[in-house]
Amino acid sequence: MFSAQNLVSVGIAALLTAGLYAIMSYGLAIIYGVMRVINLSHAGFLMLGAFMTLVYFQRWHLDPVLGAFVNLPLFFALGWLLHRLLVRRVVTSLPVASLLLLFGLWLVIQNLALAIWGGEDQSIITAYTYKALSLFGFRVPVTRLIVFAVALSVLAVLHFLLGHTYLGKALRATVQDPTAGLLVGIDTDRISALAFGLGTAFAAFAGGLLTLLFSFNPDFGGSFQLKSFTIIVLGGLENLAGVAAGAAILAFAESYAVLFMRASLQNVVAYALLVVALIVIPGGIGSLFSQNRS
Amino acid sequence: MLTSLRAPLLLAAALAAGLAALPFLAPHDITLLNLGFLTFLYVAQGVAWNILGGFAGYISFGYAAFFGLGAYTTALLWLGGWTPALTYPVAGLAAAAFSLVVGVPTLRLVGPYFSIATIGVGEAMRILMLNLDRITGGASGLNLPTAVPSKGWFYLMALLFAGLSFATAAVVRASQFGLGLMALRLDLEAAEGLGVPTALFKNIAHALSAFIVGACGGLYATYLQFVHPDTVFGFTASISLVLIALIGGLGTLWGPVVGAVIFYAVQDYLQTRYPTFHLLAYGVLLILILLFEPRGLAGLAARLRRTVFPAAGPGAAEARAGRAR
Numbered sequence: 001m002f003s004a005q006n007l008v009s010v011g012i013a014a015l016l017t018a019g020l021y022a023i024m025s026y027g028l029a030i031i032y033g034v035m036r037v038i039n040l041s042h043a044g045f046l047m048l049g050a051f052m053t054l055v056y057f058q059r060w061h062l063d064p065v066l067g068a069f070v071n072l073p074l075f076f077a078l079g080w081l082l083h084r085l086l087v088r089r090v091v092t093s094l095p096v097a098s099l100l101l102l103f104g105l106w107l108v109i110q111n112l113a114l115a116i117w118g119g120e121d122q123s124i125i126t127a128y129t130y131k132a133l134s135l136f137g138f139r140v141p142v143t144r145l146i147v148f149a150v151a152l153s154v155l156a157v158l159h160f161l162l163g164h165t166y167l168g169k170a171l172r173a174t175v176q177d178p179t180a181g182l183l184v185g186i187d188t189d190r191i192s193a194l195a196f197g198l199g200t201a202f203a204a205f206a207g208g209l210l211t212l213l214f215s216f217n218p219d220f221g222g223s224f225q226l227k228s229f230t231i232i233v234l235g236g237l238e239n240l241a242g243v244a245a246g247a248a249i250l251a252f253a254e255s256y257a258v259l260f261m262r263a264s265l266q267n268v269v270a271y272a273l274l275v276v277a278l279i280v281i282p283g284g285i286g287s288l289f290s291q292n293r294s
Numbered sequence: 295m296l297t298s299l300r301a302p303l304l305l306a307a308a309l310a311a312g313l314a315a316l317p318f319l320a321p322h323d324i325t326l327l328n329l330g331f332l333t334f335l336y337v338a339q340g341v342a343w344n345i346l347g348g349f350a351g352y353i354s355f356g357y358a359a360f361f362g363l364g365a366y367t368t369a370l371l372w373l374g375g376w377t378p379a380l381t382y383p384v385a386g387l388a389a390a391a392f393s394l395v396v397g398v399p400t401l402r403l404v405g406p407y408f409s410i411a412t413i414g415v416g417e418a419m420r421i422l423m424l425n426l427d428r429i430t431g432g433a434s435g436l437n438l439p440t441a442v443p444s445k446g447w448f449y450l451m452a453l454l455f456a457g458l459s460f461a462t463a464a465v466v467r468a469s470q471f472g473l474g475l476m477a478l479r480l481d482l483e484a485a486e487g488l489g490v491p492t493a494l495f496k497n498i499a500h501a502l503s504a505f506i507v508g509a510c511g512g513l514y515a516t517y518l519q520f521v522h523p524d525t526v527f528g529f530t531a532s533i534s535l536v537l538i539a540l541i542g543g544l545g546t547l548w549g550p551v552v553g554a555v556i557f558y559a560v561q562d563y564l565q566t567r568y569p570t571f572h573l574l575a576y577g578v579l580l581i582l583i584l585l586f587e588p589r590g591l592a593g594l595a596a597r598l599r600r601t602v603f604p605a606a607g608p609g610a611a612e613a614r615a616g617r618a619r
Contacts, residue, residue: 038406038409038410086581086585089585090584090585094351094405094588095404095405095406096351096353096405096406096409097584097588099353099406099409100353100536100540100580100584101580101581101584101585103533103536103580104576104577104578104579104580104581104584105577105581106577107533107573107574107576107577107580108574108577108578108581110573110577111571111573111574111577112574115571115574222417222529223417226413226414226417229410229413229414230414233410262425264421264424264425265421265422265425267417267418267421268418268421268422271414271415271417271418271421272414272418274410274411274414275399275400275411275414275415275418278400278403278407278410278411279399279400279402279403279411
């Protein structure tokens with residue numbers, strides 16, 4: 001069980017999972033960073049993204065990876081709209097108001113999906129779903145490699161855009177200091193809408209990629225949402241680069257924990273890590289407290 | 295202080311006395327008695343949740359952990375030969391003890407972060423209980439003894455729980471402790487500066503409401519004669535309480551009572567006809583409430599009263615005085 005061979009193969013699996021986790025948590029981090037809003041409907045958009053990918057696949061035989069890309073503009077528009085109609089109206093009131101509103105939105109999305117597609121598990125089987133590649137003597141499923149590669153390239157493109165465009169720079173400035181951003185002439189309301197759109201788009205994009213690896217139903221996404229929280233808390237919440245680190249920590253912790261405990265207890269690792277990270281890790285939390293109290 | 299306490303308690307006592315007559319008037323109307331039982335159980339829990347969530351403003355999505363612990367405490371003691379009614383206080387104590395384990399570290403977190411942490415704790419408990427199959431029966435659940443009291447007994451018991459829960463919340467609200475909770479909700483640092491032991495108060499409020507919810511879990515286990523981690527520890531058990539308090543009016547005394555009645559009426563009506571739609575309805579309701587009337591139905595009622603009796607009568611004067619203060 002603890003042979004070198006085994007440890008390396010678990011390590012590879014963890015690394016590939018980390019890529020998925022990073023793309024899955026990015027949307028949550030971007031919304032939190034800009035708006036200081038915890039998006040409890042993240043799971044709903046993950047799930048909806050997965051179902052839309054299924055729809056494209058069934059109607060037009062669109063590959064799930066391409067389906068995930070189709071989700072990007074669609075859900076960006078949806079997120080933008082939801083920000084205009086709902087979220088913007090509550091961000092100024094109590095911090096828990098936005099949390100509860102988005103929680104209500106999650107209930108709505110989840111149960112609409114239940115009404116439309118029913119509660120059964122769905123899955124997308126492509127020609128390469130069960131294929132595996134041999135990498136340095138380790139067998140790696142093709143789907144995991146694809147998800148990892150796509151996630152990494154999209155994150156790289158986004159990173160470039162955030163660093164080299166006006167909107168990207170404005171967004172990062174708002175993350176660092178919303179008031180100062182406003183002072184130098186950044187339309188923070190517009191940036192918030194942009195962030196909410198991007199966050200929603202990336203959740204649905206990740207949802208599309210998840211269909212390559214997992215079966216899903218309208219309840220899908222709850223555990224991924226909690227894991228995303230763990231990741232962004234570990235990464236320091238507002239630090240977008242920290243998301244990658246948080247994703248890696250969680251993926252490795254989970255993967256190696258399975259060597260010591262039942263696989264069905266795997267999610268407990270993430271949830272325990274979430275609570276411990278929220279309380280103990282001063283990096284993200286320390287700055288977070290000072291901002292909330294000022 | 296005493297007058298503000300006496301009026302709601304008298305009204306609640308009169309209401310409870312009236313409702314208590316039902317099992318004697320219609321001892322065989324099982325549907326009505328079941329309806330009453332579940333509604334009162336929600337009232338008891340919603341009011342209890344509101345002590346921490348409403349008065350102190352710490353929104354917890356993790357009360358299923360307390361409900362589940364109470365249910366399993368009663369289940370295991372009952373299987374061990376205890377009389378069910380004697381297990382309820384123990385179930386409450388188990389939940390209260392666990393609330394301290396959770397609360398001492400997590401109640402230090404500011405608002406939304408506490409909420410997120412409680413989701414983690416609640417889900418972790420559910421998965422742990424599913425996996426502790428030697429004790430909890432795991433995914434197959436636990437079958438409990440079939441010899442149970444009558445439906446009328448359950449109805450009255452739930453009514454008693456609801457009454458005690460309401461009385462607790464009313465006493466808390468009128469006490470200095472309750473004032474402390476409301477002060478720390480409005481401004482944690484200012485409350486601390488004025489000498490409110492905020493950490494202690496938050497934990498007492500948490501433990502108090504956990505005790506009530508735990509006892510309710512125990513009562514529910516005897517009623518159902520079956521416990522399963524996914525039902526008693528399920529996320530739905532947690533969010534029901536959040537919805538009840540929000541629908542009725544966060545932080546008000548009567549809000550969760552009204553909220554629970556509406557919550558269960560909607561659930562009962564929709565669940566039989568459109569099994570999946572009741573959560574959709576709550577979601578829409580939640581969004582509407584947060585957009586238009588964050589104080590819930592209690593706020594809506596106050597607004598109606600002001601439009602129907604504009605600036606006249608003792609109620610309006612009181613409301614104005616309240617606002618001026």
